[in-house]
Amino acid sequence: MDKENASKTVEIAAHETIRLNVNGRWYKFKIGQDIQPADTLSLLLREKLGLTGVRVSCEQGACGACTVLMNDKAVLSCMMLAVEADGAKITTIEGLKSDDEVVEAFVNECEPGYGTTMQCGFCTPGFIMEAHGLLNKNPHPDMEEIKDGLSGHICRCGCYKGIAHAVERAAEKINGKEEK
Amino acid sequence: MVVVTLTPRKERKYIGKYTPKIDAMEKALGKVQFFEDVSLKGKFPGMIYCRIYASPYANATIKSMDSGKAEQLPGVFAVLRYDDPEVLALPTTTQSWTDMGVTPRHRDTLPRLWDRRYLDKTARWVGDHMGVAVAAESEEIANEALRLIDIEWEVRTPFLEVDEAKSSNATILHPEIDPKSNKHPHKYDNKDAVDDLGYVRGDVDKAIAEADDVIEVDKTYGGRLVNGVLDFRACLVKWDDDKLYCWSNHYNVDQTRMYFHCQLGLPLAKIRVRNGNCGAQMGKWNMGEQNYYVITALLSKRTGRPVKYKMNNFEEFCETRNMVNWNIKMAAKKDGTITALDFNGVGNSGGYYGFSEYVTYFICKMSGERVFGHVPNVRIRTSEYFTNRMPAGCIRSIANIQLCWALAQAIDTMAEKLGMDTIDVIKKSFGDSWHELPHLSMEAVLNEGAKRIGWENRHRADQGPVYEGCKKRGLGVAVWNQWHTEWQEWERGRIECGIRVNGDLSVTLQAPTKETGSGGNSAAVLACAEELSFLNIKPEDINWVAEGDSDLTYRDNAATDSAVSWLFAEIIHKLAPKVKEEFCKRAALMLKVEPEELDIEDARVFVKSDPSRGMSASSVIMDSDCLPVYVYMNNGYDMTITGVPYGAWFAEVEVDTEIGQVEVLRLVLVNDVGTVLHASGAESQQLGGQCMGLGESLTEEIFYDKATGTPLNCNYLDYKEPTLADYADIDPVLMEVWKGAGEYGCVGVAEGPLTGTAAAIANAVYNAVGIRLDECPMTPKRVINALNEKSKKDRGLEK
Numbered sequence: 001m002d003k004e005n006a007s008k009t010v011e012i013a014a015h016e017t018i019r020l021n022v023n024g025r026w027y028k029f030k031i032g033q034d035i036q037p038a039d040t041l042s043l044l045l046r047e048k049l050g051l052t053g054v055r056v057s058c059e060q061g062a063c064g065a066c067t068v069l070m071n072d073k074a075v076l077s078c079m080m081l082a083v084e085a086d087g088a089k090i091t092t093i094e095g096l097k098s099d100d101e102v103v104e105a106f107v108n109e110c111e112p113g114y115g116t117t118m119q120c121g122f123c124t125p126g127f128i129m130e131a132h133g134l135l136n137k138n139p140h141p142d143m144e145e146i147k148d149g150l151s152g153h154i155c156r157c158g159c160y161k162g163i164a165h166a167v168e169r170a171a172e173k174i175n176g177k178e179e180k
Numbered sequence: 181m182v183v184v185t186l187t188p189r190k191e192r193k194y195i196g197k198y199t200p201k202i203d204a205m206e207k208a209l210g211k212v213q214f215f216e217d218v219s220l221k222g223k224f225p226g227m228i229y230c231r232i233y234a235s236p237y238a239n240a241t242i243k244s245m246d247s248g249k250a251e252q253l254p255g256v257f258a259v260l261r262y263d264d265p266e267v268l269a270l271p272t273t274t275q276s277w278t279d280m281g282v283t284p285r286h287r288d289t290l291p292r293l294w295d296r297r298y299l300d301k302t303a304r305w306v307g308d309h310m311g312v313a314v315a316a317e318s319e320e321i322a323n324e325a326l327r328l329i330d331i332e333w334e335v336r337t338p339f340l341e342v343d344e345a346k347s348s349n350a351t352i353l354h355p356e357i358d359p360k361s362n363k364h365p366h367k368y369d370n371k372d373a374v375d376d377l378g379y380v381r382g383d384v385d386k387a388i389a390e391a392d393d394v395i396e397v398d399k400t401y402g403g404r405l406v407n408g409v410l411d412f413r414a415c416l417v418k419w420d421d422d423k424l425y426c427w428s429n430h431y432n433v434d435q436t437r438m439y440f441h442c443q444l445g446l447p448l449a450k451i452r453v454r455n456g457n458c459g460a461q462m463g464k465w466n467m468g469e470q471n472y473y474v475i476t477a478l479l480s481k482r483t484g485r486p487v488k489y490k491m492n493n494f495e496e497f498c499e500t501r502n503m504v505n506w507n508i509k510m511a512a513k514k515d516g517t518i519t520a521l522d523f524n525g526v527g528n529s530g531g532y533y534g535f536s537e538y539v540t541y542f543i544c545k546m547s548g549e550r551v552f553g554h555v556p557n558v559r560i561r562t563s564e565y566f567t568n569r570m571p572a573g574c575i576r577s578i579a580n581i582q583l584c585w586a587l588a589q590a591i592d593t594m595a596e597k598l599g600m601d602t603i604d605v606i607k608k609s610f611g612d613s614w615h616e617l618p619h620l621s622m623e624a625v626l627n628e629g630a631k632r633i634g635w636e637n638r639h640r641a642d643q644g645p646v647y648e649g650c651k652k653r654g655l656g657v658a659v660w661n662q663w664h665t666e667w668q669e670w671e672r673g674r675i676e677c678g679i680r681v682n683g684d685l686s687v688t689l690q691a692p693t694k695e696t697g698s699g700g701n702s703a704a705v706l707a708c709a710e711e712l713s714f715l716n717i718k719p720e721d722i723n724w725v726a727e728g729d730s731d732l733t734y735r736d737n738a739a740t741d742s743a744v745s746w747l748f749a750e751i752i753h754k755l756a757p758k759v760k761e762e763f764c765k766r767a768a769l770m771l772k773v774e775p776e777e778l779d780i781e782d783a784r785v786f787v788k789s790d791p792s793r794g795m796s797a798s799s800v801i802m803d804s805d806c807l808p809v810y811v812y813m814n815n816g817y818d819m820t821i822t823g824v825p826y827g828a829w830f831a832e833v834e835v836d837t838e839i840g841q842v843e844v845l846r847l848v849l850v851n852d853v854g855t856v857l858h859a860s861g862a863e864s865q866q867l868g869g870q871c872m873g874l875g876e877s878l879t880e881e882i883f884y885d886k887a888t889g890t891p892l893n894c895n896y897l898d899y900k901e902p903t904l905a906d907y908a909d910i911d912p913v914l915m916e917v918w919k920g921a922g923e924y925g926c927v928g929v930a931e932g933p934l935t936g937t938a939a940a941i942a943n944a945v946y947n948a949v950g951i952r953l954d955e956c957p958m959t960p961k962r963v964i965n966a967l968n969e970k971s972k973k974d975r976g977l978e979k
Contacts, residue, residue: 046220047221052210052216054210055210056216058410058895060493062895063896065410093210096209103208107204110200112185112198112859113863114863114867115863115866115867116201116864118207119460119698119865120207120411120696120697121206121207121697122460123459147905151903151904154901157868158870158902159867160902
């Protein structure tokens with residue numbers, strides 16, 4: 001955490017409550033009671049709101065499984081404090097519907113030569129949220145940009161070929177829709 | 181990329197198709213429940229946390245312990261010490277408690293040594309769970325309590341290598357097994373081996389003496405890769421009065437129950453074990469680390485609370501493959517026929533027995549039937565040693581990968597010496613002993629792969645063009661048998677399966693297995709829809725029961741050995757006629773005919789002699805008492821020996837001769853699998869296996885501090901697993917050439933896909949720049965060292 005953020009965190013922690021908009025609904029948490037100043041955002045989402053689609057694994061920012069969107073940008077929810085998200089709009093995998101373009105592309109990937117986007121599925125929500133973050137930032141990524149954008153995630157089952165292909169497909173679909 | 185889709189040998193409705201996984205939506209939306217989700221503190225009021233002391237020394241014994249400060253720490257509920265009478269009374273335990281089947285203590289499916297004690301006072305590697313465990317209000321307090329424990333140690337010099345283990349100065353790590361040596365006892369049919377000589381056929385010395393050419397390779401593989409999955413090993417135990425409840429992410433509910441039964445003496449019916457999905461398995465839970473189940477259970481009993489244990493990053497990383505050094509001498513005739521193979525395998529299993537001789541002796545002997553079944557003269561010597569490395573054992577592609585690394589490079593070396601194409605040498609001498617040569621499956625996978633990679637363009641070693649001033653390219657190949665097929669799976673024991681057809685013709689499929697990502701559930705559902713197509717049942721009509729529960733479901737089919745998909749497909753094929761029979765029996769009463777007079781098509785039961793008479797299959801249930809049609813069976817194995825099919829790996833690499841970087845440009849993996857059950861799932865296994873293989877070949881390596889024996893990079897930041905940025909172009913090819921017993925006659929495709937990856941890459945590196953790498957991963961440092969050696973040698977020759 002840089003200096004500015006650190007002082008901001010101290011400032012927020014001194015407040016009594018934080019407010020978060022999670023998946024379209026506002027929540028208020030009393031610091032010291034509902035949450036502790038040292039609680040991570042992932043802990044708040046999983047333990048307090050029951051949003052267990054937020055997967056937590058390495059807790060050191062290396063695996064990407066805990067990725068959520070904060071104000072439409074992909075962030076690692078296990079690497080930031082809940083109080084740092086005060087006032088933010090948070091989207092977790094639970095905030096996406098089955099007809100979301102990225103979700104659909106991940107689910108339906110079965111083109112010959114590409115396998116699937118998942119085997120065990122542990123890392124999948126994190127990849128989907130990162131893909132959304134990438135497409136929010138860059139609606140027309142080429143393959144190199146997709147590889148680069150999603151390289152902070154580990155899929156030990158090794159479904160990278162299917163994942164990259166699905167993101168490409170999702171981008172095409174989103175862009176196609178927008179052009180219409 | 182040219183994608184050629186699989187052409188199945190028999191066109192079926194759902195089997196062999198490219199379709200999404202059955203649970204893809206649940207997984208994508210994060211609805212699937214993993215251990216961490218079912219064990220949230222909110223779901224278990226009063227839950228506390230267990231932590232077990234991990235030794236900071238690789239080779240040390242506790243002289244005395246003062247746990248007073250830990251016991252007094254607020255938030256600590258219990259401290260369980262090595263000298264606690266209840267701990268001392270526990271039986272010893274072991275690694276490889278099970279592999280594929282449910283195994284009680286008294287019966288081995290794999291040879292075992294009972295070389296582990298619960299909370300032992302001796303540590304044999306840095307990280308060894310030993311000494312003391314605590315249960316506390318939070319994981320943080322539990323960790324703090326462990327830090328407050330004062331231990332007086334007897335610290336000894338650690339050793340990591342076999343040569344050191346053999347030294348007379350080395351500590352004997354398991355004097356209870358052999359007070360004089362760190363060498364493992366022989367446990368297979370080589371029990372009485374003299375000079376470690378376990379197997380002989382023909383006369384190897386004579387064949388070598390008479391050969392036109394002889395080569396020797398000395399290759400080491402293993403000890404560096406870890407499972408590296410994201411869902412860490414864990415359990416939650418609630419021991420209420422006389423009944424023990426356990427939630428876990430272990431791959432086998434029934435084996436976990438058997439473990440508690442044998443170790444704690446509780447009746448099986450008083451133990452309920454449940455699991456949900458698991459964030460990948462890759463072979464773990466076979467290393468003896470199951471100690472944490474019993475320790476967590478004892479802490480639950482002591483505190484009367486639900487107790488949760490979960491490994492941290494370091495603990496989750498501490499497991500690897502057995503490190504094996506294979507020395508192979510190979511003899512051949514001028515025409516390329518391999519006449520002799522002389523193996524000497526030396527294994528390093530780390531602090532405990534690991535999979536020991538399974539990885540050396542057993543697999544080499546089995547490969548003598550499956551891979552080099554036609555080589556007339558074979559000799560196998562093996563030995564295994566304890567060292568202070570982290571324990572070795574089961575990781576995907578177990579044992580085969582170490583041997584393939586050496587043998588595939590030996591074949592390539594010999595081919596070059598003979599001036600022949602490596603593929604021709606393989607076809608001439610390699611295949612299983614039950615089929616003639618050339619083996620049809622071997623030939624098919626080699627031909628297909630060669631075509632895809634452009635093998636005809638392969639230049640002679642180190643003779644290709646130079647790119648960008650310093651880069652050279654090369655092609656390499658490796659082959660290995662696929663595993664497992666039906667006749668090789670009998671040790672698993674019978675499997676159970678049940679089909680319940682509801683009145684609306686939706687289906688509840690009881691085909692219990694832990695969904696680790698291997699896709700046994702998708703295959704089972706597809707086979708069920710295929711076999712029940714007379715009821716017009718589609719995959720989406722079938723509910724596969726996801727949760728393993730030793731109280732409520734059948735024995736679960738251990739998610740190991742690449743066998744679950746086809747095991748279920750075969751048993752469902754046998755169950756489907758019983759479903760039909762039951763429908764006909766019930767309809768016969770309603771139609772007032774004999775059951776034999778009826779048949780079912782398009783979800784309609786009709787009289788064969790007068791098809792206009794009949795009723796819908798649904799009304800057979802809905803117009804009577806609505807009792808679902810339910811059939812169940814348990815099934816053994818067709819032991820017809822059908823031989824084995826093969827996989828072939830082809831790699832194209834580019835080696836940067838200035839910085840030693842190996843870049844894999846392309847991988848082609850061809851697998852003959854008998855019958856493809858779920859094409860997308862099978863390809864996913866091929867691709868994923870290549871990915872893991874790429875990591876093991878190029879970047880994944882645990883480093884040790886030699887002086888202290890401490891593994892240095894047991895976490896996701898310092899240990900480099902491949903990500904999308906490292907991914908190569910991979911072409912997965914499925915074939916149906918060989919066929920096993922049964923309706924589908926499959927062989928697995930999840931365990932094996934990385935077996936030959938490293939070997940093919942190593943052969944490609946040789947083809948590119950003329951260096952033979954003896955160890956993996958093929959890092960810039962190893963490549964540069966080998967290039968320097970070659971350069972020195974070449975200069976010497978010039979003189």
